[in-house]
Amino acid sequence: MAEVHVIGQIKEAKEFPKQELFCKWYLQAGNHWRVIEGKKEGQTPVASSQFDSNRCCWSYPLDIHLATAGVQGWPKIYLEVYHLDWLGRAHLFGYGLITVPTSPGHHVLDCYTWRPLGNLRDRVFQYFLGGGPQIKYPDLIFSPEKRYRLSTEAMGVVSLEVDLILRNFNNYGVEY
Template identity: 55%
Template sequence: MAEVHIIGQIVSASQFPSHSIFCKWGIHAGGGWKVVEGLKEGQTHVDNPQYDNIAYWCHPIDIHFVTKGIQGWPKIHLQVYHQDRHGRCEIYGYGYCHIPTSPGNHSINCVTWRPVGSMRDQITQFFLGGGPQLKSPDVVYCGNDRFRLQTETMGVVHMELGVILRNFDKFGVEC
Protein backbone atom coordinates (compact mmCIF):
# COMPACT_ATOMS: atom_id res chain seq x y z
CA MET A 1 0.00 0.00 0.00
CA ALA A 2 1.04 3.61 -0.51
CA GLU A 3 2.43 5.34 2.56
CA VAL A 4 2.35 8.94 3.82
CA HIS A 5 4.58 10.12 6.66
CA ILE A 6 3.78 13.49 8.24
CA ILE A 7 6.53 14.78 10.49
CA GLY A 8 6.68 18.29 11.88
CA GLN A 9 5.46 20.61 14.55
CA ILE A 10 2.87 23.15 15.57
CA VAL A 11 5.33 25.99 16.00
CA SER A 12 3.41 28.98 17.33
CA ALA A 13 0.33 31.18 17.27
CA SER A 14 0.04 34.90 16.67
CA GLN A 15 -2.53 37.70 16.45
CA PHE A 16 -4.79 36.31 19.19
CA PRO A 17 -6.41 38.93 21.44
CA SER A 18 -4.72 37.81 24.66
CA HIS A 19 -2.03 35.58 26.07
CA SER A 20 -2.14 32.24 27.85
CA ILE A 21 -3.35 30.05 24.99
CA PHE A 22 -3.05 26.40 24.03
CA CYS A 23 -4.11 24.29 21.06
CA LYS A 24 -5.93 20.99 20.68
CA TRP A 25 -5.29 19.37 17.31
CA GLY A 26 -6.36 16.33 15.35
CA ILE A 27 -5.74 14.79 11.95
CA HIS A 28 -8.80 13.57 10.07
CA ALA A 29 -8.47 11.23 7.10
CA GLY A 30 -11.01 9.39 4.95
CA GLY A 31 -12.14 5.79 5.35
CA GLY A 32 -9.47 4.38 3.05
CA TRP A 33 -6.68 5.61 5.32
CA LYS A 34 -5.17 3.65 8.19
CA VAL A 35 -2.79 4.89 10.89
CA VAL A 36 0.27 2.64 11.16
CA GLU A 37 2.09 4.65 13.83
CA GLY A 38 1.71 7.94 15.65
CA LEU A 39 -1.01 9.96 17.28
CA LYS A 40 -4.03 11.36 15.42
CA GLU A 41 -4.68 14.02 18.05
CA GLY A 42 -3.01 15.91 20.85
CA GLN A 43 -2.73 19.08 22.85
CA THR A 44 0.01 21.65 23.31
CA HIS A 45 1.05 23.25 26.57
CA VAL A 46 -0.24 26.67 27.66
CA ASP A 47 2.11 29.48 26.69
CA ASN A 48 1.83 32.88 28.30
CA PRO A 49 4.30 35.19 26.56
CA GLN A 50 5.23 38.24 28.60
CA TYR A 51 6.96 40.46 26.02
CA ASP A 52 5.68 39.24 22.68
CA ASN A 53 2.32 38.57 21.04
CA ILE A 54 3.46 35.16 19.80
CA ALA A 55 2.80 31.98 21.77
CA TYR A 56 5.47 29.35 21.09
CA TRP A 57 4.53 25.68 21.40
CA CYS A 58 6.93 23.66 19.20
CA HIS A 59 4.59 20.69 19.66
CA PRO A 60 5.65 17.62 17.63
CA ILE A 61 3.49 15.85 15.05
CA ASP A 62 4.63 12.46 13.76
CA ILE A 63 2.13 10.15 12.05
CA HIS A 64 2.41 7.38 9.46
CA PHE A 65 -0.56 6.47 7.21
CA VAL A 66 -1.15 3.77 4.61
CA THR A 67 -3.76 4.15 1.89
CA LYS A 68 -5.06 2.63 -1.33
CA GLY A 69 -6.00 5.99 -2.89
CA ILE A 70 -5.91 9.71 -2.37
CA GLN A 71 -9.62 10.12 -1.62
CA GLY A 72 -10.01 11.48 1.91
CA TRP A 73 -6.52 13.03 2.00
CA PRO A 74 -5.65 14.00 5.62
CA LYS A 75 -6.40 17.42 7.02
CA ILE A 76 -5.45 18.89 10.36
CA HIS A 77 -8.05 20.62 12.49
CA LEU A 78 -7.23 22.96 15.36
CA GLN A 79 -9.00 24.37 18.39
CA VAL A 80 -7.20 27.21 20.18
CA TYR A 81 -8.23 27.91 23.77
CA HIS A 82 -7.51 30.76 26.17
CA GLN A 83 -6.90 29.94 29.83
CA ASP A 84 -7.71 32.78 32.21
CA ARG A 85 -6.05 33.45 35.57
CA HIS A 86 -8.67 31.31 37.32
CA GLY A 87 -7.88 28.26 35.16
CA ARG A 88 -11.07 28.50 33.08
CA CYS A 89 -10.71 27.71 29.40
CA GLU A 90 -12.69 29.31 26.58
CA ILE A 91 -12.53 28.69 22.85
CA TYR A 92 -10.52 31.28 20.97
CA GLY A 93 -10.62 29.82 17.50
CA TYR A 94 -11.26 26.90 15.19
CA GLY A 95 -9.34 26.19 12.03
CA TYR A 96 -8.27 23.48 9.62
CA CYS A 97 -6.04 23.02 6.63
CA HIS A 98 -5.19 20.21 4.25
CA ILE A 99 -1.92 18.38 4.62
CA PRO A 100 0.11 19.20 1.48
CA THR A 101 0.00 16.53 -1.23
CA SER A 102 3.53 17.19 -2.44
CA PRO A 103 6.54 15.75 -0.64
CA GLY A 104 8.95 18.07 1.13
CA ASN A 105 8.95 20.65 3.91
CA HIS A 106 6.02 23.03 4.13
CA SER A 107 5.33 26.12 6.24
CA ILE A 108 1.59 26.36 6.87
CA ASN A 109 -0.34 29.25 8.36
CA CYS A 110 -3.79 28.20 9.52
CA VAL A 111 -6.18 31.12 10.02
CA THR A 112 -8.69 30.54 12.82
CA TRP A 113 -12.20 31.79 13.45
CA ARG A 114 -14.85 31.51 16.14
CA PRO A 115 -18.64 31.77 16.18
CA VAL A 116 -20.24 35.07 17.10
CA GLY A 117 -23.48 34.96 19.04
CA SER A 118 -26.16 37.57 19.55
CA MET A 119 -25.44 40.98 21.09
CA ARG A 120 -26.47 39.54 24.47
CA ASP A 121 -23.99 36.67 24.02
CA GLN A 122 -21.23 39.14 23.20
CA ILE A 123 -21.93 41.26 26.28
CA THR A 124 -22.05 38.16 28.49
CA GLN A 125 -18.79 36.95 26.95
CA PHE A 126 -17.12 40.31 27.62
CA PHE A 127 -18.05 40.37 31.32
CA LEU A 128 -18.19 36.68 32.26
CA GLY A 129 -16.08 34.92 29.63
CA GLY A 130 -17.13 31.87 27.68
CA GLY A 131 -19.03 32.43 24.48
CA PRO A 132 -20.62 30.39 21.72
CA GLN A 133 -19.01 27.05 20.86
CA LEU A 134 -19.71 24.48 18.19
CA LYS A 135 -21.84 21.53 19.33
CA SER A 136 -19.97 19.28 16.93
CA PRO A 137 -16.34 20.15 16.16
CA ASP A 138 -16.66 18.06 12.95
CA VAL A 139 -18.26 21.15 11.36
CA VAL A 140 -14.78 22.71 11.29
CA TYR A 141 -13.41 20.36 8.63
CA CYS A 142 -16.59 18.93 7.06
CA GLY A 143 -18.14 22.24 6.12
CA ASN A 144 -21.69 20.97 5.57
CA ASP A 145 -23.34 23.55 7.82
CA ARG A 146 -20.44 25.96 8.24
CA PHE A 147 -21.90 28.48 5.79
CA ARG A 148 -24.74 29.18 8.25
CA LEU A 149 -22.43 30.36 11.02
CA GLN A 150 -21.71 33.97 11.84
CA THR A 151 -18.02 34.14 12.66
CA GLU A 152 -15.17 36.49 13.40
CA THR A 153 -11.53 35.95 12.53
CA MET A 154 -9.09 35.26 15.30
CA GLY A 155 -5.37 34.52 15.17
CA VAL A 156 -3.08 32.39 13.06
CA VAL A 157 -1.46 29.06 13.97
CA HIS A 158 1.93 28.45 12.35
CA MET A 159 3.04 24.90 11.49
CA GLU A 160 6.03 23.30 9.81
CA LEU A 161 5.26 19.91 8.27
CA GLY A 162 7.42 17.51 6.33
CA VAL A 163 5.56 15.12 4.02
CA ILE A 164 7.13 11.89 2.78
CA LEU A 165 5.35 9.80 0.14
CA ARG A 166 6.36 6.19 -0.39
CA ASN A 167 5.28 3.50 -2.89
CA PHE A 168 2.70 5.71 -4.62
CA ASP A 169 3.97 4.81 -8.09
CA LYS A 170 4.41 1.14 -7.17
CA PHE A 171 0.71 0.80 -6.26
CA GLY A 172 -0.61 3.07 -9.02
CA VAL A 173 -1.72 5.91 -6.75
CA GLU A 174 -1.41 9.32 -8.39
CA CYS A 175 -1.41 12.65 -6.55
Protein backbone atom coordinates in the same frame (compact mmCIF):
# COMPACT_ATOMS: atom_id res chain seq x y z
CA MET B 1 -0.15 0.34 0.46
CA ALA B 2 0.87 3.91 -0.16
CA GLU B 3 2.31 5.68 2.89
CA VAL B 4 2.48 9.25 4.14
CA HIS B 5 4.85 10.36 6.90
CA VAL B 6 4.06 13.71 8.52
CA ILE B 7 6.94 14.95 10.67
CA GLY B 8 7.02 18.45 12.10
CA GLN B 9 5.62 20.73 14.75
CA ILE B 10 2.77 22.99 15.73
CA LYS B 11 5.04 25.97 15.99
CA GLU B 12 3.19 28.99 17.35
CA ALA B 13 0.04 31.06 17.67
CA LYS B 14 0.05 34.62 16.35
CA GLU B 15 -2.33 37.58 16.43
CA PHE B 16 -4.71 36.24 19.10
CA PRO B 17 -6.22 38.91 21.36
CA LYS B 18 -4.83 37.38 24.57
CA GLN B 19 -1.94 35.27 25.88
CA GLU B 20 -2.03 32.01 27.87
CA LEU B 21 -3.03 29.81 24.92
CA PHE B 22 -3.03 26.09 24.26
CA CYS B 23 -4.11 24.05 21.25
CA LYS B 24 -5.90 20.73 20.89
CA TRP B 25 -5.36 19.03 17.53
CA TYR B 26 -6.96 16.06 15.79
CA LEU B 27 -6.08 14.24 12.59
CA GLN B 28 -9.09 13.77 10.33
CA ALA B 29 -8.78 11.40 7.35
CA GLY B 30 -11.05 9.38 5.08
CA ASN B 31 -12.23 5.82 5.65
CA HIS B 32 -9.43 4.27 3.58
CA TRP B 33 -6.71 5.80 5.75
CA ARG B 34 -5.22 4.22 8.83
CA VAL B 35 -2.58 5.34 11.30
CA ILE B 36 0.35 2.93 11.38
CA GLU B 37 2.30 4.81 14.02
CA GLY B 38 1.95 8.03 15.96
CA LYS B 39 -0.94 9.81 17.61
CA LYS B 40 -4.14 11.00 15.94
CA GLU B 41 -4.68 13.77 18.50
CA GLY B 42 -2.88 15.76 21.13
CA GLN B 43 -2.65 18.96 23.13
CA THR B 44 0.09 21.55 23.39
CA PRO B 45 1.15 23.00 26.73
CA VAL B 46 -0.12 26.43 27.79
CA ALA B 47 2.20 29.11 26.47
CA SER B 48 2.57 32.86 26.70
CA SER B 49 5.34 35.28 25.84
CA GLN B 50 6.62 38.02 28.10
CA PHE B 51 8.46 39.71 25.24
CA ASP B 52 6.05 39.50 22.31
CA SER B 53 2.38 40.01 23.16
CA ASN B 54 1.30 38.80 19.71
CA ARG B 55 2.95 35.38 19.77
CA CYS B 56 2.83 32.16 21.83
CA CYS B 57 5.48 29.56 20.96
CA TRP B 58 4.56 25.90 21.43
CA SER B 59 6.97 23.86 19.26
CA TYR B 60 4.75 20.83 19.82
CA PRO B 61 6.03 17.81 17.83
CA LEU B 62 3.99 15.94 15.21
CA ASP B 63 5.04 12.50 13.97
CA ILE B 64 2.34 10.53 12.16
CA HIS B 65 2.75 7.57 9.80
CA LEU B 66 -0.32 6.85 7.65
CA ALA B 67 -1.18 4.19 5.07
CA THR B 68 -3.82 4.24 2.36
CA ALA B 69 -4.92 2.48 -0.80
CA GLY B 70 -6.11 5.74 -2.45
CA VAL B 71 -5.98 9.49 -2.11
CA GLN B 72 -9.65 10.06 -1.39
CA GLY B 73 -10.17 11.60 2.06
CA TRP B 74 -6.67 13.15 2.18
CA PRO B 75 -5.75 13.95 5.83
CA LYS B 76 -6.55 17.26 7.48
CA ILE B 77 -5.46 18.65 10.82
CA TYR B 78 -8.28 20.11 12.89
CA LEU B 79 -7.30 22.64 15.59
CA GLU B 80 -9.05 24.14 18.59
CA VAL B 81 -7.24 27.02 20.32
CA TYR B 82 -8.13 27.80 23.95
CA HIS B 83 -7.32 30.72 26.24
CA LEU B 84 -6.66 30.15 29.95
CA ASP B 85 -8.09 33.03 32.00
CA TRP B 86 -6.81 34.30 35.35
CA LEU B 87 -9.04 31.79 37.20
CA GLY B 88 -7.59 28.87 35.25
CA ARG B 89 -10.72 28.34 33.13
CA ALA B 90 -10.25 27.31 29.49
CA HIS B 91 -12.25 29.34 26.95
CA LEU B 92 -12.45 28.41 23.27
CA PHE B 93 -10.69 31.02 21.16
CA GLY B 94 -10.96 29.49 17.72
CA TYR B 95 -11.37 26.56 15.35
CA GLY B 96 -9.12 25.86 12.40
CA LEU B 97 -8.75 23.25 9.69
CA ILE B 98 -5.79 22.75 7.39
CA THR B 99 -5.15 20.11 4.74
CA VAL B 100 -1.89 18.18 4.94
CA PRO B 101 0.12 19.11 1.80
CA THR B 102 0.04 16.63 -1.08
CA SER B 103 3.63 17.10 -2.20
CA PRO B 104 6.74 15.80 -0.41
CA GLY B 105 9.20 18.16 1.22
CA HIS B 106 9.26 20.93 3.80
CA HIS B 107 6.12 23.05 4.23
CA VAL B 108 5.34 26.06 6.43
CA LEU B 109 1.56 26.26 6.92
CA ASP B 110 -0.62 28.98 8.42
CA CYS B 111 -3.99 27.86 9.76
CA TYR B 112 -6.39 30.79 10.12
CA THR B 113 -8.79 30.29 13.01
CA TRP B 114 -12.31 31.56 13.64
CA ARG B 115 -15.05 31.25 16.21
CA PRO B 116 -18.86 31.57 16.18
CA LEU B 117 -19.98 35.15 16.71
CA GLY B 118 -23.29 34.63 18.47
CA ASN B 119 -25.87 37.34 19.08
CA LEU B 120 -25.50 40.55 21.11
CA ARG B 121 -26.50 38.84 24.35
CA ASP B 122 -23.84 36.13 23.81
CA ARG B 123 -21.16 38.77 23.18
CA VAL B 124 -22.07 40.71 26.36
CA PHE B 125 -21.86 37.52 28.43
CA GLN B 126 -18.57 36.65 26.74
CA TYR B 127 -17.09 40.07 27.52
CA PHE B 128 -17.97 39.99 31.23
CA LEU B 129 -17.91 36.26 32.06
CA GLY B 130 -15.66 34.74 29.39
CA GLY B 131 -16.52 31.71 27.31
CA GLY B 132 -18.70 32.26 24.30
CA PRO B 133 -20.64 30.26 21.74
CA GLN B 134 -19.21 26.91 20.67
CA ILE B 135 -20.11 24.50 17.92
CA LYS B 136 -22.24 21.66 19.25
CA TYR B 137 -21.35 19.22 16.44
CA PRO B 138 -17.67 19.50 15.39
CA ASP B 139 -18.42 17.54 12.18
CA LEU B 140 -19.96 20.79 10.94
CA ILE B 141 -16.44 22.17 10.51
CA PHE B 142 -15.55 19.50 7.93
CA SER B 143 -18.56 20.33 5.72
CA PRO B 144 -17.93 23.52 3.70
CA GLU B 145 -21.60 23.89 2.73
CA LYS B 146 -22.74 23.96 6.35
CA ARG B 147 -19.75 25.92 7.67
CA TYR B 148 -20.39 28.92 5.40
CA ARG B 149 -23.83 29.42 6.96
CA LEU B 150 -22.27 30.26 10.32
CA SER B 151 -21.79 33.81 11.53
CA THR B 152 -18.14 33.91 12.62
CA GLU B 153 -15.33 36.25 13.54
CA ALA B 154 -11.67 35.82 12.65
CA MET B 155 -9.24 35.03 15.43
CA GLY B 156 -5.49 34.40 15.18
CA VAL B 157 -3.19 32.22 13.12
CA VAL B 158 -1.58 28.91 14.12
CA SER B 159 1.68 28.17 12.29
CA LEU B 160 2.80 24.63 11.55
CA GLU B 161 6.02 23.34 10.02
CA VAL B 162 5.81 19.88 8.48
CA ASP B 163 8.05 17.66 6.42
CA LEU B 164 6.21 15.19 4.25
CA ILE B 165 7.49 11.88 2.96
CA LEU B 166 5.36 10.01 0.42
CA ARG B 167 6.13 6.35 -0.26
CA ASN B 168 4.82 3.79 -2.78
CA PHE B 169 2.38 6.23 -4.44
CA ASN B 170 3.79 5.34 -7.88
CA ASN B 171 2.67 1.74 -7.33
CA TYR B 172 -0.91 3.02 -7.07
CA GLY B 173 -0.79 5.27 -10.15
CA VAL B 174 -0.34 8.53 -8.28
CA GLU B 175 2.47 10.79 -9.44
CA TYR B 176 3.84 13.70 -7.45
